[in-house]
Amino acid sequence: MPDPFRVLVLNQVSASGLKRLPSDTYVVGKEVTDPDAVLLRSADMHAMDIPPGVKAIGRCGAGTNNIPVAAMSARGVPVFNAPGANANAVKELVLAGMLMAARNLAPAQRFVDLLDPGAADLEKAVEAGKKDFAGTELAGQTLGIIGLGKIGSLVADAAIKLGMNVLGYDPEITVDAAWSLPAQVKKAAGVNDVLKSANFITLHVPLLDATRNLVNAKNLALAKQGAVLLNFSREGVVDDEAVLAALDRKDLGWYVCDFPGSRILRHARVIALPHLGASTHEAEENCAVMVADQLRDFLEHGNIANAVNFPNVSMERESRFRVAIANANVPNMLGQISTAMARAGLNIHTMVNKSRGDMAYTLVDVDSPVGEEVIAALKRIGGVLAVRYLPQP
């Protein structure tokens, strides 16, 4: 009986996902030592000393900016995520955020909270107070969407159904994402173009060097007076100081965000939520199940689906003896791998090799057991980052 896989869990991960890792072959929990894999949501792994035995990381969500992806790539460790699994939850909260801003729901609720329930003139006070909260309708307004991936495209679709005009910007859009966009979405030339034209601007980009402070003092100066900025992306995508200044100048009407940083807390025109975008039972379950399944397929068979730093590679088992190799995407790796195997008298039954950027990944099924000395020889090949032997009982 092989040793069970050990999975360290850093956040509250849906039980439905954890159940996909059966207890006869997996030890899963928050106290697991010497893990083979780590499952998490938003925990910051940058400062963590990631144990050498970690072979995979599973992010039960979309953004991976809390994980040292480049360092994991250098170790040949895939970082999995769950594309689209929480997109509907975020879309619904963005719609709620737009409505909260357009209809002044936060101050209206505060007004009601302060009413005296025992007052004889309660009804009169309600009717007298409501004029302060008159708002606008969404239909007919222009929504600018920056980032047209899984979330951005769902927001576009919902906004069009609500009668809004939609303008989108995404310089990195994939062909698949472009196909899933409603035909009515107009293409913007850039962030400035979106800010100049939209009454509502919503951000759905990952936090990268290129997107840090994507919305800043310079481009906020172009915003339409009273525009609403929504940030369900990441705190670092928006320069909070610039937003506060724009709100105080009344250039921006509202800032709705999912990241209540200390600078923006308690501003009267900020609606800040506690990173709730993906916090629905459905999204938590979808993400956990998707990532746990991907992690299991990788740990047991070496197959890779939805890793942010590896190509998708999957091969049906054609033999009980499989070797999985992560290597730099440089010439002659396959030649050296097959030579090392041939020298050990191993016959390659099937092999698949794919690359993505600097990373390549190879699965090899051979006809007979692979000795430790072959695995050691493969590890010694220059450019090989990680080697795993995955025999089946």
Ligand SMILES: NC(=O)C1=CN([C@@H]2O[C@H](COP(=O)(O)OP(=O)(O)OC[C@H]3O[C@@H](n4cnc5c(N)ncnc54)[C@H](O)[C@@H]3O)[C@@H](O)[C@H]2O)C=CC1
């Ligand atoms: N508030 C929350 O709870 C949640 C927040 N998020 C955040 O939302 C982000 C987006 O999520 P998804 O739509 O699922 O990811 P996605 O990967 O499907 O879409 C991201 C899109 O941003 C585009 N993009 C990249 N750089 C850009 C740039 N400079 N300008 C414009 N577009 C750019 C990409 O081409 C891609 O189409 C995540 O990376 C995460 O940071 C995601 C889920 C939940």
Ligand SMILES: O=C(O)CCC(=O)C(=O)O
């Ligand atoms: O797990 C969460 O609640 C955060 C979700 C998120 O921010 C993401 O998926 O990028």
